[in-house]
Amino acid sequence: MPHHSSDTQPGPAADPAPSGAGLEGRLVCVAGLGVSGPPVARALLARGARVVVVDGRDDDTVRPVAAELADAGAEVVLGGTPLPEGCDLVVTSPGWRPDSPLLVRAAEAGTEVIGDVELAWRLKPADQVWLAITGTNGKTTTVRMLEAMLRADGRDALAVGNVGTPIVDAVLPDADGHVHDVLAVELSSFQLHWSSSVRPHAATVLNVAPDHLDWHGGLDPYARAKGRVFAPGTIRVANTADAWSVRLAEEDGDPYAPLVGFRLDTPRAGELGVVEDLLVDRAFCADPGSSAEELATLADVRPAAPHNVANALAAAALARSIGVAPASVRAGLAAFRPEPHRIAHVASVGGVDYVDDSKATNPHAAAASLGAYASVVWVAGGLLKGAAVDDLVAAAAGRLRGAVLIGADRARLREALAEHAPAVPVVEVEGPAPDAPEGHTVMDAVVAEAAAMAREGDTVLLAPAAASMDMFTNYPERGRLFSEAVNRLP
Structure with missing residues (x-):
């Protein structure tokens, strides 16, 4: 990968849209009252838009939220998803598929x-810097690591997205008029x-493995959706051990933007990596061609499992991209x-x-853990969602x-174990033991079976x-429930 010297770092990408995005008086439809819908509706109302919120549900979960938004000035339609007459912008909940009737x-x-x-x-202040993380697995861990590094450096930073604070809330001034810098x-x-x-x-695609293929219509469109994070002018941070991460950075990213790799062994110029027990930087140091800068030790990464060390290196690369x-x-x-x-x-x-x-809810995450x-x-x-095992x-x-x-879907795992690991003993557990004490769950039976197999x-x-x-x-x-069952072991 081409190296990236610290003296060639571009500044933050320019904001292509004016703050406020010309929303005043516009009729905007907010599709869905899920996690993102309410903060989106409130942000639109704060910018003077006329807001219609629609959701196909009409139950005790959404009615209180709908009532709050109605009190704030939105029109709310429950039990259906009509496209409002005269609407000239739709802000959809992320999970709505493109073939949803309203869309x-x-x-x-x-x-x-x-x-x-x-x-x-479109609403953010022009000088607010975004460092973006996507991937099939490891996103939340990496974004939290990055937030911690930024704050340790004295930056006014916040982790947003699927990690707590809705992203729309983080670009608008709070009650004191404050907006985070990064x-x-x-x-x-x-x-x-x-x-x-x-x-x-700067942005990274940590990894790509089959997931959400029903939504995207296949692995290639799923991966390409992730590749959109490598936008024009965006510093590309790629996992050299993941073919899709590298491919997306090289093919979908800006060829004129710096390309920085991270790896679990000795880094080349322009990369971050591991030398013995040190995490080192050969991308953002003064002389990437002949020197490296020590960032941390493996003992600083908890847990120091290989995939988590990769997360730490990705976070470090994004942090180092802004100095x-x-x-x-x-x-x-x-x-x-x-x-x-x-x-x-x-x-x-x-x-x-x-x-x-x-949290290892797909085979790629389980492989990293194993x-x-x-x-x-x-x-x-559990539910394999069509994934192959x-x-x-x-491998395991x-x-x-x-x-x-x-x-x-345990039968599919049992068949795979029979074919690829025939000597490994396998036990299936359907529910709690018939004579289980009150309060014991299926996990008590699971942990008991596992404990019987395990050796020191x-x-x-x-x-x-x-x-x-x-x-x-x-x-x-x-x-x-697993942890509670473990803690009940004698």
Whole structure:
């Protein structure tokens, strides 16, 4: 990859749209009352737009939200999704597919359709800097690491997107008239699909693996949606170990913008990487051709699993792109606390470690988790959403002490284990033990089976490779019940 010298760093990309985006008096339809809908509606109202919010639901979940927006001045339509007469802009919830009837009608009428991220870009102050992160796995961890590095450097920074603060709220002045200088922006493929003019200062695609293929219509359009993060003028940060990350940076990015790689071994000029136990920078230092700058040690990355070290390097590259000091990268990693249910150590019982990575909801994430441990009793299964698991099982076979399978699609995992790891013992658990004490759940049965297989030095790893909604409310509940069951072990 071509190297990037610190004396050739471009400034933040120019804002192509005037702050305010000419919304006053315009009739704007907000499609969907999900997570992004209410803050979008409030932002539009604050800019003087006439707002109609539509949602196909009409239940106790959305009615209170609808009432609040109506009180604020929006018109709200529940139980249907009509395109308002005279509407000249639609701001859609990211998860709405392009073939949703309202969006099809808008396209036929020539009405512009954008998402919450595009709206935020049009509303943001011209001097606010965006550092953007997308990828199939690792986005939230990386954006939090980046936020910690920026704050350690004294920057007025905030992590936004799917990590707490809605992005639209982060571009508007708060009650004191304050707007953050730098945003660490987590972006999904859906959000990028509905964005057209967003120009981050620097951006990364951490990795690409099959996910949301039903929404996008295949792997290529899914990957290309992520590649939109490499906009004109945007510094491209690519994972050299991920073919799609490199391909998107090279093919979809601006060929005149710097291209910076990150890798888990010795970096070349223009890259960040690992030398022995050090994270080092050969892209943003004074002389990338002949020197490197130490940023942190592997011990500063928690947990120091390979995929998490890659996350740290990606965050460091984005931070360094705006001049964050090496010491601040290290201080940020030291201050960073992983989100729950992401390769989280629960307990050690009888010499066996129990790890909750319930967030590993697809095979790519599970593969990264399994690769961090030498000998594993694997707890897996749930809703595979059409994902293939043969490559995952084949790659992990040599690490598996045993497997405990749960969930609707466990048969596919069982078949893959039978083919690629026939010597590995497999137990299936459908529900709590018939004689389970009150308060015990299916996870108590799972943990008991896993504990019986494990030997001293092993890791019992919940890395399901699947979604949770067949048995649990969501992946946090799945992880919580696993942790509670582990803590009930004698």
